[in-house]
Amino acid sequence: MADRTWQKGSIADADWRRFVTTFLAILLVGLALLYALIIAIDPYDTGRYPTPMPPGVSDENQQTASASNGRNPAFDAAVFGNSHGMLLSPTRLTNITGLPFVQMTSPGSGPREQMILMRWFIRHHAHVKAFVLAADQTWCTHDSAIPMLYQFPPWLYADNEFEYLAHMLNTRSLTAAYRRVLVALGFVKPTNPDGYWDYEAGRAWNFRPETPKGGTLAPILSDSIDRSFPALTALDEVLAKLPADTPIVVVMPPQFYTLLPRAGSPAAVELAACKAELAARVEARARSGFLDYLNDTPATRNPENFMDWEHYRANIARQIEADIAAIIAGERPRPARLPAH
Amino acid sequence: MLFQSQGFTLIFLPLAVLSYYAVARSLVARQCVLIVASLVFYGWWDARFIVLLVGQIGASWLLALLAQRTRNQWPLYAGILINLGSLATFKYLDFLLASMQTLIGVELPRAHILLPIGISFFSFQLISYLVDRLRDDAPLYPFRPFALFVLLFPHLIAGPIVRHNELVPQFALDPLRPGSWQRIGTGLVLFTIGFAKKVLVADKLAGLADPLFARAGHEWLSFGDAWTAALAFSFQLFLDFSAYTEMAIGIALLFGLFLPENFRRPYLSTNLREFWRRWHISLSNFIRDYLYIPLGGSRNGPVVYVFATLVSMAICGLWHGAGWTYVAWGVWHGIGLIACHAWQALRRPMPAAAGWAVTMVFVLIGWVLFRAADFTTATTMLASMVGATGWTGSLRDVGLLLVAAVISALVPSAYEIIERRPILNPAVATAFAVLAGFCVLEVGRGPPLTFIYFRF
Numbered sequence: 001m002a003d004r005t006w007q008k009g010s011i012a013d014a015d016w017r018r019f020v021t022t023f024l025a026i027l028l029v030g031l032a033l034l035y036a037l038i039i040a041i042d043p044y045d046t047g048r049y050p051t052p053m054p055p056g057v058s059d060e061n062q063q064t065a066s067a068s069n070g071r072n073p074a075f076d077a078a079v080f081g082n083s084h085g086m087l088l089s090p091t092r093l094t095n096i097t098g099l100p101f102v103q104m105t106s107p108g109s110g111p112r113e114q115m116i117l118m119r120w121f122i123r124h125h126a127h128v129k130a131f132v133l134a135a136d137q138t139w140c141t142h143d144s145a146i147p148m149l150y151q152f153p154p155w156l157y158a159d160n161e162f163e164y165l166a167h168m169l170n171t172r173s174l175t176a177a178y179r180r181v182l183v184a185l186g187f188v189k190p191t192n193p194d195g196y197w198d199y200e201a202g203r204a205w206n207f208r209p210e211t212p213k214g215g216t217l218a219p220i221l222s223d224s225i226d227r228s229f230p231a232l233t234a235l236d237e238v239l240a241k242l243p244a245d246t247p248i249v250v251v252m253p254p255q256f257y258t259l260l261p262r263a264g265s266p267a268a269v270e271l272a273a274c275k276a277e278l279a280a281r282v283e284a285r286a287r288s289g290f291l292d293y294l295n296d297t298p299a300t301r302n303p304e305n306f307m308d309w310e311h312y313r314a315n316i317a318r319q320i321e322a323d324i325a326a327i328i329a330g331e332r333p334r335p336a337r338l339p340a341h
Numbered sequence: 342m343l344f345q346s347q348g349f350t351l352i353f354l355p356l357a358v359l360s361y362y363a364v365a366r367s368l369v370a371r372q373c374v375l376i377v378a379s380l381v382f383y384g385w386w387d388a389r390f391i392v393l394l395v396g397q398i399g400a401s402w403l404l405a406l407l408a409q410r411t412r413n414q415w416p417l418y419a420g421i422l423i424n425l426g427s428l429a430t431f432k433y434l435d436f437l438l439a440s441m442q443t444l445i446g447v448e449l450p451r452a453h454i455l456l457p458i459g460i461s462f463f464s465f466q467l468i469s470y471l472v473d474r475l476r477d478d479a480p481l482y483p484f485r486p487f488a489l490f491v492l493l494f495p496h497l498i499a500g501p502i503v504r505h506n507e508l509v510p511q512f513a514l515d516p517l518r519p520g521s522w523q524r525i526g527t528g529l530v531l532f533t534i535g536f537a538k539k540v541l542v543a544d545k546l547a548g549l550a551d552p553l554f555a556r557a558g559h560e561w562l563s564f565g566d567a568w569t570a571a572l573a574f575s576f577q578l579f580l581d582f583s584a585y586t587e588m589a590i591g592i593a594l595l596f597g598l599f600l601p602e603n604f605r606r607p608y609l610s611t612n613l614r615e616f617w618r619r620w621h622i623s624l625s626n627f628i629r630d631y632l633y634i635p636l637g638g639s640r641n642g643p644v645v646y647v648f649a650t651l652v653s654m655a656i657c658g659l660w661h662g663a664g665w666t667y668v669a670w671g672v673w674h675g676i677g678l679i680a681c682h683a684w685q686a687l688r689r690p691m692p693a694a695a696g697w698a699v700t701m702v703f704v705l706i707g708w709v710l711f712r713a714a715d716f717t718t719a720t721t722m723l724a725s726m727v728g729a730t731g732w733t734g735s736l737r738d739v740g741l742l743l744v745a746a747v748i749s750a751l752v753p754s755a756y757e758i759i760e761r762r763p764i765l766n767p768a769v770a771t772a773f774a775v776l777a778g779f780c781v782l783e784v785g786r787g788p789p790l791t792f793i794y795f796r797f
Contacts, residue, residue, distance in 0.1 A: 015765045016522035022767050023529055026774035031781060170785025
């Protein structure tokens, strides 16, 4: 048995002791140094600890880039949501409203992730000038757990420092830290700090819905009418953190009409109830309103207005931006209308 | 808590080792440290299951004590039934209900009981002890070392399956006896090798195999994809499970304890009997000692031999999971072992290369059955592998498959490393430290994947 052979001391215990101490010293000192380096570089530009790095990151991933964009003092108005709000241009919104907008949408996200980003933005801006939420049907969930819908790093935006620190010792943070150093040295260009990414750019439009898809919204909604919307209750807590004079615009983005529940069905009644709840949250505020585009209209029946079943094209985005700006300018909310072509 | 998680490697394990050596001179204190550490380790998944685990250990020990006091064997039978009953309830109840439903055609309710992690392993260890007591082949240990024999966290969740007489006597050994630095050093090396195999190779293979097996559940695969899935899973299973074993043996060595060997490079086997002497050795030994030999073994004529082999292997399959695909996998290997036995009786040995190729193809087909969620998936996969959808497609990620093959063939097993005269110099220590550090960083990227054998 190995133990007995070993005890005879075929190799001096001193050699093994040296082996073990070398192993542990290199492992522990190496990891400690790398960890200290990562925290000092602040790979995602969270501003949690003092860093010698200039602001900004080179990061194409909105889920992590929002840490930097969301605390940028150059922007004090923001758009939240998922890919259904992504095409709303912060530059255009800034130009029309005069308020500096940043895009804080996170593709694939649901209410939980979006509220995390909202809290992050509010925490870093003493006075939010405008607040836009592109709320799709995921906000109408009945699941009181409000589960995350996609991979998302909540630890990056956590109030709890320990949660952040516990997720920083890894090759992903190390790679991000390396990229941030390259940005600081001028070898790599930082990504656009307004967080905008045009999903139409560089892609061919080819939406040809020959077979109606149908029913995509229905799984969120139930067969029997349920008027409880826990995500909206949770949203109240976030909105309460905003100054009373901050304009809030909630947009229900358009999707191709075949995804809508059948008129008169329980799901359609539920969707209407959810929309009413959303509208109720903003109707009493000044320069605030609810814009509902998720309807069966000539615009949502026209495939040319869509990249795919769920994502509208630029002409639609421009109209939504104009409607948002009108509300922020103090115009009375009116029924949302989109160009049919 | 997973062996390869940062919480385990950077916090739990160092704390457990430091606490253990701080009280190393006291037998009671160091056993208590290991018991507490093991309960924390197990409770990390779901603290509720500690009750079940401690309950089974306590009941088994009390019944063994009662058997001794009353000089009667019924408490031992009762103990075996309690452990089998727990396993049947927590692991097989829904499977039995579903099977019965298919048989009688009446819809039956399901229990939907959460499977306690490692239940097959600790239940089998308790049963083996009680059977050994029945055979008068085991002493009645004091409760603390008995509990520790089952609880010891390096082997608690996924083995190796340890017999009481292999482990309990070691608890009395002073961890600071001569050779302590060698045990710790070898433990670190084995842990690092297992860590790297799991994080850098096995988990990458999962990314290759999993989506293809999922696709095979509802569509045909191309010839190339089917072989990619089968090969990727075959390597993944070995590298994942052998990695766990190496980490387990390595961790135990940090506490001065030796766990038994579980693998000896099984994919080098040139016949199926040899494969089972190299694959999951602690389970093979268990099946042999507690099922195959009691059922008659090979010394009571061919009919008994065939019966004992098929039943033992079918139960071996069922032990792996509550599903008929696992039973089919066990029977497949039973048939293979019988065929191998018959061929060897002819005394016309196959050339080694041919024997290896036949064995590997046989094992590979078995792994498809083992991995597939149902027989439809297995049939689709196997049919695609023999060209049912044509001969299109090619192997994906050949580089990764080649790396996996080379590691499977060339990296020595845990005991080959333990028994080998090592090269001890700072460069080797540095290389292992860098490898371990890289694995820590790599595993920190996201939620680590559990080891495959945790399901069993």
